[in-house]
Amino acid sequence: MRRTRTRALVTSLAATALVLSACGGDDGSEGEGGADPQATSAGSTLASTWPLTGLPVKGDDSATQDHPVLVLKMDNTSSSAPQVGLGSADLVVEELVEGGMTRLAAFFYSKIPSDAGPVRSMRASDIGIVSPVDAAMVTSGAAPITIKRINGAGIEFFGEGAKGFYRASGRSAPYNLFTDMTATATLTKGGDRPADYLAxxxxxxxxxxxxxxxxxxxxxxxxxxxxxxxxxxxxxxxxxxxxxxxxxxxxxxxxxxxxxxxxxxxxxxxxxxxxxxxxxxxxxxxxxxxxxxxxxxxxxxxxxxxxxxxxxxxxxxxxxxxxxxxxxxxxxxxxxx
The missing domain is CATH 3.50.90.10 (YerB-like)
Structure with a gap:
């Protein structure tokens, strides 16, 4: 599955900051009106549940948001304490990074928090993690070789220099990069409801x-x-x-x-x-x-x-x-x- 919506271009300022911070059937048997009743039923079921949790959509909410799935790369060491925004995530993936430590890929779709972080850099590992739902990434950046691979995979990403990002006072770099995700989410557009991440x-x-x-x-x-x-x-x-x-x-x-x-x-x-x-x-x-x-x-x-x-x-x-x-x-x- 390749990304079907147009991938937004990252501004040259943001791109520079990213690198630096890396340190129905064909038999004609359609029902009345031309719709396949079984397919319509399946579509209605999907539309009534969230893709990252399978939980029912309640009230006036919609399973199709005005933004794609957003995946924020979050530090997962003692230096990150306290992590902000995890309570709003739909799903989290923990992955190995250098030095035997781990980093989190926090998935947001049904709810977008205001502040979230500390935001850290992407890895090539993230391609297999985020691609199944055409997610856009929120990151501090990546090594040039990783950015090349992320671009090659058609993954949209936003980093320091983009709307919403800020450095929090009282924290030491690189653990002080945060973003207001409600602001960052406005930089991209949603499309069709994403596929379910799991069955x-x-x-x-x-x-x-x-x-x-x-x-x-x-x-x-x-x-x-x-x-x-x-x-x-x-x-x-x-x-x-x-x-x-x-x-x-x-x-x-x-x-x-x-x-x-x-x-x-x-x-x-x-x-x-x-x-x-x-x-x-x-x-x-x-x-x-x-x-x-x-x-x-x-x-x-x-x-x-x-x-x-x-x-x-x-x-x-x-x-x-x-x-x-x-x-x-x-x-x-x-x-x-």
Missing amino acids: WGEAADLPKGKPASRLAASFGGSHTTTWAFRDGGYVNEGTYAAEGDEFPADSVLVLRVEVGDAGYRDPAGNPVPETKLEGTGEAMLFHDGRVVRGTWSKKSLDAPIELSTKQGELKVPAGRTWIELVPREAGTVTVSR
């Missing part, structure tokens, strides 16, 4: 699985994310989010992924890893204090994530989901009953 289903239809009240996802370096099931949801016990602004995870989805070399080093000399979010691998879906094991597959970088068990398709219960992209070789996932 959404009902909790009652989820395979039974096994008890799992805790999990620890280690990325093979100095970072481990630990989750505990409490009061019907999952709590990130090491979160850097501001109090009251934590991401309320209904499910945690762990995908074991291949990690390669992005082909360059960061300013500290660390090799930059690249998560390969295509192919197949082991999947672990945590919901309601239990874990269901299966397999994930992704035919290409811009294809959707598909989940399955030996019994068939595995659907994620509608709700807000945190996805852990844990390295297959160096990472580990520890599960406790």
Whole structure:
């Protein structure tokens, strides 16, 4: 799937700042009026749910917004505390970056927060993460080689120098870059409702699985994310989010992924890893204090994530989901009953 809407051009000022900051059927059997009743029903179902959560659209809201999905790259180290805006995200993907640390790709669509950050740079790994929903990225920038690849993938992005971005007082660079996302969202236009990020289903239809009240996802370096099931949801016990602004995870989805070399080093000399979010691998879906094991597959970088068990398709219960992209070789996932 390639981007169908025109990709906005980044101004030369913003582009310079980005680089610097990187440091129905053909049988004629149509129903009356020419519409396929089955297709119309399916379209109505999609229009009544949010693409990043599968939750119903309420009131006068619309599943088609006047902006695309926006994915903000957020720092995920102690220097980022307190992170702002995570509580408004529909979905979050945690990915490995250099030095064994992780960075967050926070997806916003049904709700756009005002302030969000700290905003950090893109990686080539993000191509496979954001492309399935034609998302636009909110970023501090990227290395030139990454910007070239992001451009080649047709991904729209906005960075420092663009509307909404500012440096917060009382914080040290590079952890002081924030944006008013309501302002940044006006720089781009929405189109059709995005595709569902995952296949959404009902909790009652989820395979039974096994008890799992805790999990620890280690990325093979100095970072481990630990989750505990409490009061019907999952709590990130090491979160850097501001109090009251934590991401309320209904499910945690762990995908074991291949990690390669992005082909360059960061300013500290660390090799930059690249998560390969295509192919197949082991999947672990945590919901309601239990874990269901299966397999994930992704035919290409811009294809959707598909989940399955030996019994068939595995659907994620509608709700807000945190996805852990844990390295297959160096990472580990520890599960406790």
